[in-house]
Amino acid sequence: MLYFIEQCLNGVQLGMLLFLLAAGLTLIFGIMDLVNLAHGSLYMLGAYFAATFAAFTDSFVLGALLALVATAICGMVLEVIAIRPLYGRPHLDHVLGTFGLLLFFNELVRLIWGPAGMTLSLPSAMLTAVQIIPGLYYPLYRLVIILVALAVAALLYVVVMRTRLGMLIRAGASNREMVGALGVNIKLLYTMVFGLGATLAGFAGLMQAPILTVQIGMGENILILAFVVIIIGGIGSIRGAFVAAIIVGLIDTLGRAFLPDVLRSMLSVNAALTLAPAISSMSIYMLMAAVLVFRPEGLFPAASR
Amino acid sequence: MKAARKVLGVALPAAWLAPRAALPAAVLLILGLVPVYAAATGDAFALTLFGRVVILAIAAVSLNLIMGYGGMVSFGHAAYLGIGGYAVGILWKEGFASGFVQWPVAIAVSALFALVVGALSLRTRGVYFFMITLAFAQMVYYVAQGLDRYGGDDGLTIGSRSSFAGLVDLNNATQLYYLCFALLLASLFLVSRLVNSRFGLVIEGARSNERRLRAIGISPFRYKLVCFVIAGALCGLSGALLANHTNFISPAMMYWTRSGDLIVMVILGGLGSLFGPVLGTVTYLLLEEALSRVTEYSGLFLGPALLLVAIFLHGGIEGLLGAGSRD
């Protein structure tokens, strides 16, 4: 039972990371109608920047903050130089262009940081486990990820729902021509939205760096999950991304944790061993397929365009 | 436009003999002469490189069928390369080295997978379709990774190529190459018949204006599904060829960036033109090869090149040639 709770927490933690990534992706697609395959590259840059700056400053927190700034800047520069010409184009042009960017960033990272990947260590204060309920110790850092991500989600909610910027974002999501006609600087708005998405992605990247990985191509693996999250949640909907991210995180984690045992009790040991990892990874896609069959717009579709 | 002319007693569409056909003809000629060149100069690498080009061109032709003509942008097409390849690899490992068994299985399983994926995915469109095909391909990737018996993540080296009971010896590089080349020509021919047939017009109509297609009394779904299955089957064949060519299969064959490569090749060549995918494949792979000789970081140049093509070049390379009408 305790193990179950622990795995649920892990699932929520993964979900939070996915949410950060998916939120940016869904914002960018919802508002700028842009399919961005290079979103994972910003996630990767966040991790690499954090590892580099942390080593340089000998402080995890300082390294993280610097990495956030650096990723935000990279994102906005990228938007101005490479993304702007793609607005309004057919999605296929976005696919081609951002795929090129993906290749470029993977190679750039390999050039600058080498092929081996990096590590980011946690400050020793974080290396403890906390007893959250009697008998269950959970790594402090993972709790931190959950809480910080929730805080970011709340912040995002406040920004989108209560500020002028957020109002422009929501208006732009339903009718971008109108917003432009109202005299708002659309270019600046788009740059800021892209920068926001990049920051969120970079944040997710650096948060997971100490416990998962900092290596080339890390963006691609998780980007797919982020896509699944937005499909399930509904493109353009942050609320949908939040709910879907938690669902996806839970299913993936719990699937990997418990499915092998479940299968072992039903099938022969060999079959279970062979099938378990495959089916666990498949479980999310099957969920996505189910959502697409029964509710193609996603769980919380944003306003129709 | 559709008038036929007779060349050596064979009726060819007039478009094939137009000046605009010069580039494709030249490319096909060069591809056909590679083994001659390789034999003359002893450059076996040329056979390897261009063999890969020919094989992936078949995959690109199959993707162009659904993407260019049908408007179905699938980001999971590499899955069929993997399925076809793994069919060959798995059957070989289990003792079935005959191509007469392996290749039909490769095609059949690919077709079946396409049927299932298509049935589920074709209810969606645009970006949703894009992402759901991506996800299904990743599913296959993970399954392959989990197949420890067949190499798992490391892949499986295939000891011998498909045997065809002496009809053709695929262990002879030249013979394998010509078989692949013949299959490419056959694919091009089949696709050209397909897109001009009643079926092809419905597919193009579905891409052009689905609402209008329904209004005149056609339900697009079943036709798009059949198209999707045909494309999957053809790509499965390409996968079987690839497994033979490299004597190796691994999950990497179907990683989603490979699907991205295929999409790039089709777009580069020009969507919805018969010969575009071949041109695109040749360009992309040769560019990749050339860059990798010059620099260790080819992606640094290839990436921005793709971005520039996306921004400036509409219609890909064939578009540059002024390909207006469709063949």
Added chain:
Amino acid sequence: MTEPLLQVAGLTKRFGGVIAADAIALDIAAGECHAVIGPNGAGKTTLIGLLAGELAAERGSIRFDGRDITTLAVHSRSQLGLARSFQITSLFADFSALDNVALAVQAHAGHSFHFWKDARGEAALREPAMQALEAVGLAARAEARVDRLSHGEQRQLEIAVALATKPRLLLLDEPMAGLGPDESARMVAMLRRLKGDITMLLIEHDMETVFALADRITVLVYGRVIASGDPLAVRADAAVREAYLGEQDAHHG
């Protein structure tokens, strides 16, 4: 008395809080040209959407040729003989005019799972298509790509495509929209030729056209039928004058 070709009863459709179609009842006899008029926003295009099958009615029924087609899909209705032209031209833009019409012919010539023969060379498809183009006066533009045709020619092509499906009932959604005086006259002449052979439901703003062609008229206001019947009677109906024709007289040039 024979059953009307089209029988609509209690047809209702809501979009959120707006009632676009409010218990519409309508009968069209075979061979009749029935016009539906009403101010903008009266629900005329919604009605066509419901009849064609693009919109699902919440309540009510549609009977075509004795069959209940209320829940039938768009393409199935077309196969039964219901053809529709769009208010905003909707054609296969990168095909030629002839291709567009031929595809409509093809759609009603069995299934299209033919993978080998060149469809553009099939006389069984091309000839009826050419005939339809001749009927609307577009024969000379057969090979032109749709996006190269003028607006008026595209409107004519819409009709040709609809005719090519050999319909029993033709739903015409403002066929004159955007046409100049000459083109309008041609369109009216063509529709007049079709009268009697094909049953038509005509949505149109231009009153002269309506009174020239219609055997019966239904007036829609805010989704409700406020009058239906003989053109002269409708013209004289007080409610209609007030709601619609009064405005028309004021604005009509």
